[in-house]
Amino acid sequence: MTEKQKLLLIDGNSITFRGFYALFMQTERFVNHDGLHTSAVFSFKRMLDKILDDVNPDKILVAFDAGKKTFRTEKYSDYKAGRKKTPEELSEQFPYVKKLLDCYGIKHYELKNYEADDIIGTMSKEAEKHGYETTIVTGDRDLTQLVTNQTTVALTVKGVTEIEYYTPNHLSEKLGISPSQITDLKGLAGDTSDNYPGVSKVGEKTALKLLNQYGTIENLYEHIDEFKKSKMKEHLIEDKEIALTCKNLATIRRDAPLEIGLADIDFAGKDIEKLREFYQSMDFHKFLSELNDKKSEEVSNEEELPSIVELTFENIDGQRLNADNASFYLELADENYHTSPFWGFALLTDGQCYVSKDVSLLKREPLREFLENKNKTLDVFDGKKTYVSLKRLGIEAESIDFDLLLVSYLLNNTDNSNDLGQLCQKQGYFGVKSDDEVYGKGAKKEICADETFFEHLRSKVFAIAFLKQKLMQKLKDNSQDHLYFEIERPLSIVLAKMEIAGIKADKETLETMGSRFKEKISDLESLIYQEAGETFNINSPKQLGMILFDKLGLPGAKKTKTGYSTAVGVLEKLRGNDIVDNVLLYRQFAKLKSTYIDGLIKVMDQDEKVHTRYTQTLTTTGRLSSVEPNLQNIPVRLEEGRKIRQAFIPSHQGWEIFSSDYSQIELRVLAHISKDENMQKAFKDDFDIHANTAMKIFGLSSPDEVTPNMRRQAKAVNFGIVYGISDFGLAQSIGCRRDQAKTFMETYFESFPGVKRYMTEIVELARNQGYVETLFKRRRYLEGIRSKNFNQRSFAERTAMNTPIQGSAADIIKVAMIKMQETLEKEELKARMLLQVHDELIFEAPEEEIPVLEKLVPSVMDSAVKLDVPLKVESGHGKTWFDTK
DNA sequence: CTCATCACG
DNA sequence: ACGTACGTGATGAGC
Numbered sequence: 067m068t069e070k071q072k073l074l075l076i077d078g079n080s081i082t083f084r085g086f087y088a089l090f091m092q093t094e095r096f097v098n099h100d101g102l103h104t105s106a107v108f109s110f111k112r113m114l115d116k117i118l119d120d121v122n123p124d125k126i127l128v129a130f131d132a133g134k135k136t137f138r139t140e141k142y143s144d145y146k147a148g149r150k151k152t153p154e155e156l157s158e159q160f161p162y163v164k165k166l167l168d169c170y171g172i173k174h175y176e177l178k179n180y181e182a183d184d185i186i187g188t189m190s191k192e193a194e195k196h197g198y199e200t201t202i203v204t205g206d207r208d209l210t211q212l213v214t215n216q217t218t219v220a221l222t223v224k225g226v227t228e229i230e231y232y233t234p235n236h237l238s239e240k241l242g243i244s245p246s247q248i249t250d251l252k253g254l255a256g257d258t259s260d261n262y263p264g265v266s267k268v269g270e271k272t273a274l275k276l277l278n279q280y281g282t283i284e285n286l287y288e289h290i291d292e293f294k295k296s297k298m299k300e301h302l303i304e305d306k307e308i309a310l311t312c313k314n315l316a317t318i319r320r321d322a323p324l325e326i327g328l329a330d331i332d333f334a335g336k337d338i339e340k341l342r343e344f345y346q347s348m349d350f351h352k353f354l355s356e357l358n359d360k361k362s363e364e365v366s367n368e369e370e371l372p373s374i375v376e377l378t379f380e381n382i383d384g385q386r387l388n389a390d391n392a393s394f395y396l397e398l399a400d401e402n403y404h405t406s407p408f409w410g411f412a413l414l415t416d417g418q419c420y421v422s423k424d425v426s427l428l429k430r431e432p433l434r435e436f437l438e439n440k441n442k443t444l445d446v447f448d449g450k451k452t453y454v455s456l457k458r459l460g461i462e463a464e465s466i467d468f469d470l471l472l473v474s475y476l477l478n479n480t481d482n483s484n485d486l487g488q489l490c491q492k493q494g495y496f497g498v499k500s501d502d503e504v505y506g507k508g509a510k511k512e513i514c515a516d517e518t519f520f521e522h523l524r525s526k527v528f529a530i531a532f533l534k535q536k537l538m539q540k541l542k543d544n545s546q547d548h549l550y551f552e553i554e555r556p557l558s559i560v561l562a563k564m565e566i567a568g569i570k571a572d573k574e575t576l577e578t579m580g581s582r583f584k585e586k587i588s589d590l591e592s593l594i595y596q597e598a599g600e601t602f603n604i605n606s607p608k609q610l611g612m613i614l615f616d617k618l619g620l621p622g623a624k625k626t627k628t629g630y631s632t633a634v635g636v637l638e639k640l641r642g643n644d645i646v647d648n649v650l651l652y653r654q655f656a657k658l659k660s661t662y663i664d665g666l667i668k669v670m671d672q673d674e675k676v677h678t679r680y681t682q683t684l685t686t687t688g689r690l691s692s693v694e695p696n697l698q699n700i701p702v703r704l705e706e707g708r709k710i711r712q713a714f715i716p717s718h719q720g721w722e723i724f725s726s727d728y729s730q731i732e733l734r735v736l737a738h739i740s741k742d743e744n745m746q747k748a749f750k751d752d753f754d755i756h757a758n759t760a761m762k763i764f765g766l767s768s769p770d771e772v773t774p775n776m777r778r779q780a781k782a783v784n785f786g787i788v789y790g791i792s793d794f795g796l797a798q799s800i801g802c803r804r805d806q807a808k809t810f811m812e813t814y815f816e817s818f819p820g821v822k823r824y825m826t827e828i829v830e831l832a833r834n835q836g837y838v839e840t841l842f843k844r845r846r847y848l849e850g851i852r853s854k855n856f857n858q859r860s861f862a863e864r865t866a867m868n869t870p871i872q873g874s875a876a877d878i879i880k881v882a883m884i885k886m887q888e889t890l891e892k893e894e895l896k897a898r899m900l901l902q903v904h905d906e907l908i909f910e911a912p913e914e915e916i917p918v919l920e921k922l923v924p925s926v927m928d929s930a931v932k933l934d935v936p937l938k939v940e941s942g943h944g945k946t947w948f949d950t951k
Numbered sequence: 952c953t954c955a956t957c958a959c960g
Numbered sequence: 961a962c963g964t965a966c967g968t969g970a971t972g973a974g975c
Binding site: 266267268269273297314340526601605606607608609655657660661665681684685686687689690691692693694695698699757785786788789790791792793794795796798799832854856857860861863865867868869871876904 | 961962963964965966967968969971972973
């Protein structure tokens with residue numbers, strides 16, 4: 067029996083477009099010696115390799131559009147009319163994509179009056195008839211209408227190498243419809259990119275609902291009389307013609323008069339010599355060396371890459387390191403650098419790459435001297451990780467010059483990867499493989515053979531050195547050097563020291579609380595089972611939902627994707643019902659037990675200390691985050707949970723925990739950047755800011771008239787303002803009607819015109835420049851700010867309003883932390899800074915130092931940055947974290 | 952591995 | 961009409 071023949075069909079236009087836009091930011095980097103742009107060709111080649119590897123086809127055809135005019139434009143003159151003109155940088159690349167295909171031995175084809183889709187549709191029909199297994203590659207979801215059990219559509223999701231495979235099953239899971247209904251979907255919902263409108267006011271959601279009920283557009287119109295009188299019904303009737311035309315336009319033709327057939331598209335295989343010439347003309351050096359590598363081992367990258375010197379116990383003494391800068395990389399077995407085994411290191415200096423798996427060599431000369439010498443600098447990837455790891459070996463390497471991870475995060479914090487290989491790719495350097503690829507993923511991760519391992523390490527240190535100049539220059543261009551040199555880089559060492567110090571957690575306290583919770587949980591469990599009349603898993607939202615809403619028939623069922631929602635918001639409305647009340651209590655205790663009691667005990671070291679890791683390069687706003695354990699979300703709002711804080715204690719007898727936090731830092735930042743006079747005045751006079759807002763929005767003349775409920779609502783309004791407000795969101799949070807929320811907002815903006823002006827201007831600015839900045843020039847690019855999609859755009863607009871506020875507050879506390887650490891060291895205090903929780907700093911100190919801290923910490927914090935309004939800091943101290951309030 | 956839930960600022 | 965607050969991380973279920 068022979069295996070099924072495999073056919074690969076590629077939508078050449080779509081993939082070339084995708085490839086171009088995937089590297090859009092890099093367009094000007096991809097220019098060859100003749101001034102030709104090459105980014106799309108480059109991407110296409112990478113996609114091709116990936117898909118060839120995945121599919122291993124016998125036959126391939128790449129289809130292109132023949133030109134602008136097709137039978138579709140004749141039928142419908144506005145077809146694709148809204149599209150922007152293809153940029154010259156892209157259109158000039160099409161001939162070269164085709165040339166690449168020629169070199170690969172792949173047939174390409176275009177047909178006058180037809181689009182690439184139709185060629186693919188026709189060819190795949192032919193292939194099904196002959197029993198082929200077909201894969202269609204495209205970036206256009208329309209093509210999924212061709213999916214069958216023999217034909218799969220590989221849709222590029224992000225860029226061109228990340229691919230989602232559509233089978234009939236997958237389609238039905240994703241959209242709940244069959245392939246043939248794709249055209250009905252397009253008919254109803256339209257397609258903005260092709261500029262056909264669909265039925266007015268019907269978007270994808272509505273269309274899917276209708277299709278679920280009626281199957282096809284035609285059937286829907288048969289039953290149109292059964293519709294209740296509604297706006298939607300009117301629109302459907304009104305736009306019937308449009309819907310049918312659009313469906314027709316979206317329908318891929320499967321009878322195009324092709325002049326070629328399956329017999330003409332055998333995959334001939336690459337012509338290495340032609341490819342070599344082609345890569346040379348494109349200046350694709352990396353692909354060239356790939357070719358060479360494959361052809362013969364002796365043609366290596368020797369000219370480009372430094373040679374590897376493996377250090378050993380025997381040869382280390384003879385080494386001399388004369389330069390005063392090196393790239394250094396330490397490889398660990400797992401992510402937790404406080405505890406992970408060491409795998410090895412690489413040090414690149416003076417054109418030599420020293421490597422070893424034996425990290426104890428780092429303690430020997432000349433390496434130790436090099437790492438610790440304050441006059442010699444290191445370039446690294448993740449300085450904090452490097453510092454902490456080396457500290458475990460007794461080495462203090464504080465003089466870091468370039469930190470690739472940190473710099474690239476500052477340049478662009480939207481999906482900044484923590485994988486060196488991936489990150490380099492984003493910066494346009496493709497020489498480093500991803501760790502997953504070299505070591506394997508998850509449970510299968512393991513160190514590879516020495517040679518591969520050392521080469522991988524070499525590629526990392528080389529990449530660090532390679533990207534240094536370029537990225538540092540970009541920092542300068544963005545005026546972000548201050549942010550890097552004065553804030554983030556010193557902060558990484560401060561954070562490292564806090565992590566190493568760790569905070570002590572009292573195991574006994576935790577265990578006592580744990581057994582108390584355990585009892586409560588099992589009591590509640592039996593009560594719930596009794597009330598439900600059966601036992602089930604209360605932790606399963608699925609099972610719980612069925613008990614509450616199906617079996618017990620409680621009202622207010624709300625659906626999520628997978629079933630009923632049983633979130634607090636839903637259950638809260640049913641309060642008073644015994645089983646619901648008990649479930650809510652159960653949840654509360656279960657959460658405390660599993661996350662905070664068991665979770666904390668799990669990550670304690672021998673000294674009962676927990677050492678979190680702050681991720682400095684993750685958030686899009688500039689905040690830190692904290693993992694293993696997360697010490698930034700220890701309960702505080704509910705009394706029962708707050709007691710967890712009693713377990714956090716000083717690490718020495720006679721010491722206390724001391725805590726200081728900024729009061730309303732985000733609103734103060736807003737008052738500063740918006741320059742709103744009323745708001746600034748409120749802070750300058752040290753008013754209760756929420757009460758002040760309440761007075762304004764309720765039109766009161768004296769603070770005495772503010773009721774607690776008014777203050778609560780005003781507080782929600784203030785939060786809403788910071789988040790980038792919407793009337794819906796506000797109504798939700800204070801539980802009022804939407805129009806009422808809207809009135810609140812309008813009154814608010816009348817009272818604080820400066821804030822309104824800020825909101826308008828920041829969105830405008832974001833739209834113009836594509837990003838927003840914080841006080842210290844931290845940047846956030848806003849992908850969707852110019853999007854035609856309402857949701858994407860609205861989200862980007864709220865983000866534009868929120869990021870400068872949240873981000874500047876993050877900047878400020880970072881500055882304070884650096885100054886704080888400096889002061890503690892200079893004053894030779896025993897006190898140590900342990901934690902940061904966004905607007906709060908937590909210390910431990912000997913009792914006798916507490917009076918000192920009470921003055922010192924607030925003064926350092928409130929003078930960290932000079933704003934138009936004062937910063938206010940509140941402090942507390944006690945035997946445990948719980949007692950600091 | 953993704954989802955729902957819930958802890959924090 | 962669209963479908964909603966902004967940032968995070970850990971857990972247990974259920975595929």
